[in-house]
Amino acid sequence: MRIGHGFDVHQFAGNRKLIVGGVVIPYNLGLAGHSDADVLLHAISDALLGAVCEGDIGRHFPDTDESYKNADSKVLLAEVMSIVRAKGYDVGNIDSVVIAQKPKFAPYIQEMRRTIADVLKTDQDRINVKATTTEKLGFTGRGEGIAAEAVCLLEKVE
Numbered sequence: 001m002r003i004g005h006g007f008d009v010h011q012f013a014g015n016r017k018l019i020v021g022g023v024v025i026p027y028n029l030g031l032a033g034h035s036d037a038d039v040l041l042h043a044i045s046d047a048l049l050g051a052v053c054e055g056d057i058g059r060h061f062p063d064t065d066e067s068y069k070n071a072d073s074k075v076l077l078a079e080v081m082s083i084v085r086a087k088g089y090d091v092g093n094i095d096s097v098v099i100a101q102k103p104k105f106a107p108y109i110q111e112m113r114r115t116i117a118d119v120l121k122t123d124q125d126r127i128n129v130k131a132t133t134t135e136k137l138g139f140t141g142r143g144e145g146i147a148a149e150a151v152c153l154l155e156k157v158e
């Protein structure tokens, strides 16, 4: 078994879609980034890479590479999962949290779980997504951006 942890932050920006957990969320702001800036999928990708000692997504998909401009983070996550499987592991479970004062993510959590499970080719009951505010404290509380954190457990495939 292997454990991994991932953390990511993206700043709010105008003229961008808000995409979190592979789901387009209706909101007046999106997130800035080289890719589609899906903060949750980036945290999950880093947790998976961390669990197999493969560094982080910045190493595998550098933001200096134009081919990743506006990249769909579901595609990056699928590539990360290929690395994990090539090393002989599969998902045990993933737990995650999106940290944002606004918007409200609760209505989209099930769709995020389903989307992430589909990308990882695993069962939805192995994927958990939570959301929390920071009670108006800090950069998330001031509505400057969104943070996400994820932990994963990987099981060795015999």
Ligand SMILES: Nc1ccn([C@@H]2O[C@H](COP(=O)(O)O)[C@@H](O)[C@H]2O)c(=O)n1
Residues within 6 Å of the ligand: 099, 100, 101, 102, 103, 104, 105, 106, 107, 130, 131, 132, 133, 134, 135
């Ligand atoms: N952006 C968010 C933040 C929170 N939620 C949901 O609200 C509940 C209460 O959050 P607290 O930060 O006050 O503990 C929490 O259980 C989340 O499900 C949300 O949907 N979107």
Ligand SMILES: C[C@@]1(CO)OP(=O)(O)OP(=O)(O)OC[C@H]1O
Residues within 6 Å of the ligand: 008, 009, 032, 033, 034, 035, 036, 037, 038, 042, 057, 058, 059, 061, 062, 063, 064, 068, 069, 071
């Ligand atoms: C995903 C990558 C690559 O497009 O760009 P960003 O969308 O800026 O995201 P970040 O979380 O900074 O991580 C790694 C990057 O290399």
